[in-house]
Amino acid sequence: MLEMPDGSRWVCWDLPHDLSMVGKSRGMVNEILATWGLQCLADDVVLVAGELLANAITYGEPPVSLTLSAGTGELHLQVTDHGPEQPRHLHLSLEAIHGRGLTIVEALAHRSGVTQLPDAQGKTVWARWCLSP
Secondary structure (H helix, E strand, O other), X not given: OEEOOXXXXXXXXXXXXXXXXXXXXXXXXXXXXXHOOOHHHHHXXXXXXXXXXXHHHHHOOOOEEEEEEEEOOEEEEEEEEOOOOOOOOOOOOOOOOOOOHHHHHHHHOOEEEEXXXXXXXXXXXXXXXXXXX
C-alpha cells in the first residue's frame, strides 16, 4: 500500500487466475477500506470487486490485477485482465442465475466503464465512487 504526499492512497494486487481468489480479494478490499476509514462504502465496493474479479477470471485471461485508490474526492477500483473479449450486458430471463455482474456494478458505483489496454491485448474494467468532504 502506498500513500502519496497529497494524501492519496493506492494498492494493487496481482492475482492468480483462480476463482477462489474472488472471496479472498473481497476480504482484502474490505480490510483496506477499513484502514482508509471508508467503511461507509465497503458493502458496495466489496460487491463490485467480487463481480469484476469473477468476470475477469471466468472470461478473461491472466494476468489479472485488482487496484484500489483513493484521493481527490474519489475512490477508484479497477480490475485488469488480458483476455480479448469485452464485457457485455446480457439479456436475461428472470430465472437466470448468472450474468448480472455489469448491471450490479452500474447500480452500485457512481461511474463505471471499460478501458482498453494501450500496449497489449486486454482491458481494465473500473468503477468509481465520489467521496464526501
